[in-house]
Amino acid sequence: MLKFASIMIQSEKPTIMDIARLSGLSKGTVDRVLHNRGEVSRKSYDKVMSVIKELGYEPNVIASALARGVSRRIALLIPEQTPGSFWELAGGGIAKASESVAPLGVSTVVFNYDQRDAESFRDACSRLLDAAPSGVVVAPIFGADTQMFTAELREHSIPYAFFDTKQDDEGYLAYFGLPEYKSGYLCADQLTLDRSASEVLLVRIKRDPLRQSDPTVIRRAGFMDYMSEHCPDCIVRTLFIDPGDPERTDQELDAFFAAFPGTTHVAMFNSRIHLIVPWLERHPAQTRRVVGFDNLKANMEALARGTVSVLIAQHPEEQVAMAIQALTDMIVMGRQPARRDNYMHMDILTRYNVEFY
Amino acid sequence: MLKFASIMIQSEKPTIMDIARLSGLSKGTVDRVLHNRGEVSRKSYDKVMSVIKELGYEPNVIASALARGVSRRIALLIPEQTPGSFWELAGGGIAKASESVAPLGVSTVVFNYDQRDAESFRDACSRLLDAAPSGVVVAPIFGADTQMFTAELREHSIPYAFFDTKQDDEGYLAYFGLPEYKSGYLCADQLTLDRSASEVLLVRIKRDPLRQSDPTVIRRAGFMDYMSEHCPDCIVRTLFIDPGDPERTDQELDAFFAAFPGTTHVAMFNSRIHLIVPWLERHPAQTRRVVGFDNLKANMEALARGTVSVLIAQHPEEQVAMAIQALTDMIVMGRQPARRDNYMHMDILTRYNVEFY
DNA sequence: ATTTTTTCCGTTACCGTGCACGGAATTCAA
DNA sequence: TTGAATTCCGTGCACGGTAACGGAAAAAAT
Numbered sequence: 001m002l003k004f005a006s007i008m009i010q011s012e013k014p015t016i017m018d019i020a021r022l023s024g025l026s027k028g029t030v031d032r033v034l035h036n037r038g039e040v041s042r043k044s045y046d047k048v049m050s051v052i053k054e055l056g057y058e059p060n061v062i063a064s065a066l067a068r069g070v071s072r073r074i075a076l077l078i079p080e081q082t083p084g085s086f087w088e089l090a091g092g093g094i095a096k097a098s099e100s101v102a103p104l105g106v107s108t109v110v111f112n113y114d115q116r117d118a119e120s121f122r123d124a125c126s127r128l129l130d131a132a133p134s135g136v137v138v139a140p141i142f143g144a145d146t147q148m149f150t151a152e153l154r155e156h157s158i159p160y161a162f163f164d165t166k167q168d169d170e171g172y173l174a175y176f177g178l179p180e181y182k183s184g185y186l187c188a189d190q191l192t193l194d195r196s197a198s199e200v201l202l203v204r205i206k207r208d209p210l211r212q213s214d215p216t217v218i219r220r221a222g223f224m225d226y227m228s229e230h231c232p233d234c235i236v237r238t239l240f241i242d243p244g245d246p247e248r249t250d251q252e253l254d255a256f257f258a259a260f261p262g263t264t265h266v267a268m269f270n271s272r273i274h275l276i277v278p279w280l281e282r283h284p285a286q287t288r289r290v291v292g293f294d295n296l297k298a299n300m301e302a303l304a305r306g307t308v309s310v311l312i313a314q315h316p317e318e319q320v321a322m323a324i325q326a327l328t329d330m331i332v333m334g335r336q337p338a339r340r341d342n343y344m345h346m347d348i349l350t351r352y353n354v355e356f357y
Numbered sequence: 358m359l360k361f362a363s364i365m366i367q368s369e370k371p372t373i374m375d376i377a378r379l380s381g382l383s384k385g386t387v388d389r390v391l392h393n394r395g396e397v398s399r400k401s402y403d404k405v406m407s408v409i410k411e412l413g414y415e416p417n418v419i420a421s422a423l424a425r426g427v428s429r430r431i432a433l434l435i436p437e438q439t440p441g442s443f444w445e446l447a448g449g450g451i452a453k454a455s456e457s458v459a460p461l462g463v464s465t466v467v468f469n470y471d472q473r474d475a476e477s478f479r480d481a482c483s484r485l486l487d488a489a490p491s492g493v494v495v496a497p498i499f500g501a502d503t504q505m506f507t508a509e510l511r512e513h514s515i516p517y518a519f520f521d522t523k524q525d526d527e528g529y530l531a532y533f534g535l536p537e538y539k540s541g542y543l544c545a546d547q548l549t550l551d552r553s554a555s556e557v558l559l560v561r562i563k564r565d566p567l568r569q570s571d572p573t574v575i576r577r578a579g580f581m582d583y584m585s586e587h588c589p590d591c592i593v594r595t596l597f598i599d600p601g602d603p604e605r606t607d608q609e610l611d612a613f614f615a616a617f618p619g620t621t622h623v624a625m626f627n628s629r630i631h632l633i634v635p636w637l638e639r640h641p642a643q644t645r646r647v648v649g650f651d652n653l654k655a656n657m658e659a660l661a662r663g664t665v666s667v668l669i670a671q672h673p674e675e676q677v678a679m680a681i682q683a684l685t686d687m688i689v690m691g692r693q694p695a696r697r698d699n700y701m702h703m704d705i706l707t708r709y710n711v712e713f714y
Numbered sequence: 715a716t717t718t719t720t721t722c723c724g725t726t727a728c729c730g731t732g733c734a735c736g737g738a739a740t741t742c743a744a
Numbered sequence: 745t746t747g748a749a750t751t752c753c754g755t756g757c758a759c760g761g762t763a764a765c766g767g768a769a770a771a772a773a774t
Contacts, residue, residue, distance in 0.1 A: 015760055026724045031762065039722060062419045062460045063760035066729050103419045103460065179713060186709040193550050345713045348705035352543040356536060356702040372730055383754045388732065396752060420730035423759050 014055040023051045065105030072106045074327050075133035079115035086271040086294055093317025097324040106328050118142045125149045135327035136160040140167050159330050161323040165215050174326045176319040179343040180215050184222025190310045191267050191291045192231055199263040200236045203276055205243050216269040253279045264288040274298035280307050295357055303354045311349040371412040380408045418689055422462030429463045431684050432490035436472035443628040443651055450674025454681040463685050475499045482506045492684035493517040497524050516687050518680040522572050531683045533676040536700040537572050541579025543703055547667040548624050548648045549588055556620040557593045560633055562600050573626040610636045621645040631655035637664050652714055660711045668706040
């Protein structure tokens with residue numbers, strides 16, 4: 001008797017059979033209750049539920065996954081993972097997360113689209129829907145199209161999560177991304193840390209007007225607010241460059257610094273700081289501090305060489321991994337995420353800590 | 358036919374039954390080969406191995422965990438998790454990691470010891486060995502005693518991993534911790550970012566001489582090297598305080614700053630920067646930059662208030678989680694970690710990004 | 715009261731491994 | 745050549761759930 005008692009203390013988790021026995025029903029019925037797929041009388045339902053609650057039963061996810069077979073699919077909808085791009089980083093996170101949810105019987109499948117082509121986005125959407133996934137992770141670039149897409153997901157009651165950019169949308173399960181405003185604020189603080197800034201250059205990308213949602217807009221607002229609060233006498237100028245034309249970029253930088261040679265501090269709000277690195281390295285004396293975003297390989301190398309002073313990293317690989325995790329929790333255990341909007345940490349990378357990322 | 362073909366594409370993983378069939382043996386024999394527990398003829402062994410290799414078979418961890426039952430235990434050996442301490446942070450990581458490895462049939466159990474009392478360490482060691490864990494994670498404070506302990510683990514062929522501090526030891530599976538030297542270097546860089554440092558104070562803790570391994574020693578070396586390379590004219594002074602006596606600490610700080618009123622930059626190499634925060638906040642004009650380590654709650658609050666300029670966070674919760682993960686990979690799938698020594702990222706926390714940690 | 719339909723529930727065959735048990739095949743001793 | 749001791753291997757149940765199937769009981773229709 002005592003032996004049994006001590007065994008009980010070893011936290012023998014109640015199984016589906018235990019609650020079947022205690023409620024005087026079979027495990028088939030209990031299973032129907034657990035997944036509430038009907039064919040259960042009100043009375044039995046209540047009985048089972050009360051026993052479940054009493055014993056604090058929670059299903060064994062691994063047995064569940066085994067029985068179900070590797071079947072649940074999470075589909076990802078993100079821009080093409082061009083080598084060296086922001087989205088390639090996200091790809092790494094997808095791979096890692098896939099591994100960790102695989103034992104739970106969840107697989108992932110990626111649908112890419114061209115971020116300059118709304119048509120390709122719509123195409124990817126429809127291919128994704130054909131695959132009938134159990135959950136979806138979206139990095140939404142095209143606002144209106146995304147709205148239509150998520151509406152369809154809601155209709156099929158497929159849960160979905162956003163990362164990187166959020167949509168005004170009532171149905172999403174979770175969002176993982178940077179606190180955009182604060183990231184601009186932080187950027188300005190890091191840029192002006194040496195207290196010697198008087199003329200600042202913001203380099204921006206000529207955007208395709210089709211692109212409807214752009215996280216850098218709010219980022220810029222945070223930046224400007226910091227500047228007017230902490231460096232009211234600073235002059236902030238903007239230069240637009242074309243990401244597809246390196247030579248033109250160089251010329252434009254030449255022209256800019258010829259016109260404003262007092263500019264010593266440079267910032268960019270997207271992941272493309274590496275585009276201006278060649279110019280900066282040909283004019284090492286021109287700038288005192290350079291701040292950019294995101295831990296792309298090219299960016300980190302420039303950081304290690306000292307060309308870039310600081311990178312603010314949002315680690316899209318973590319964001320997408322957490323989105324996948326949240327969807328898995330939902331799909332496998334029906335567990336709602338703790339928070340819906342998850343503003344993730346911003347890491348400050350300098351040449352002295354970059355090698356460990 | 359075509360339908361089946363498309364299903365086959367869905368990467369039907371080979372099972373133990375497949376390789377049994379193809380090698381003309383039974384799954385029992387295959388199982389014995391997989392866990393090489395003998396009772397298999399040389400011929401059968403080779404045959405099974407070749408089929409395994411050919412099919413690229415890898416065992417289904419979740420089925421394996423289910424069949425085995427929740428049994429494998431990983432024991433943690435760390436100092437007491439006093440509220441507000443560095444080790445409490447680690448506790449959070451343990452809880453999170455426990456959850457994620459639980460589905461794989463691995464549980465965790467923590468053994469605490471008093472970091473000022475070697476006897477309690479030895480006691481915890483023997484209690485841990487009695488529990489006969491399948492793997493061990495150690496934060497080694499007492500060098501010699503740890504050596505004896507790990508020797509015993511090796512004798513029982515129990516794999517073990519270090520975190521926070523490493524031991525000179527040939528048998529450990531993996532180590533997770535900060536790059537100590539670089540962290541000191543980074544600390545100096547962050548402290549002197551405003552280019553106005555001329556007199557610097559290092560606050561240190563009066564250590565119990567029993568404590569034999571202290572990660573802050575190397576950290577200090579990195580700090581001093583940076584200073585002599587980048588701020589050769591800076592004067593660096595040291596003050597020792599007693600962690601148990603706040604009033605005395607205040608008095609000593611009073612005395613120090615009375616003697617050296619030109620001191621504007623302060624750093625500490627351990628997680629106890631919060632000990633001097635009260636004094637700093639009573640003398641807000643005294644210091645220009647203050648740098649400390651570790652994301653303790655009290656430290657982060659001081660950071661948010663602006664008393665502390667920068668915290669370098671090593672996130673022990675991640676370190677211990679990765680150590681648990683590495684051991685789980687070893688125990689469950691026999692997979693060796695990719696790297697033995699894992700120097701983890703150092704995060705720079707400022708008042709503008711701290712709220713998202 | 716009998717048939718038909720619905721509602722509800724138990725049974726059963728898996729999912730992929732681990733492992734104990736027992737028996738066949740082989741080797742050794744007599 | 746026969747019996748005993750070893751090797752070696754196959755069988756079958758267990759792990760905790762899932763879900764299809766079929767049948768009993770209850771409700772509805774005739």
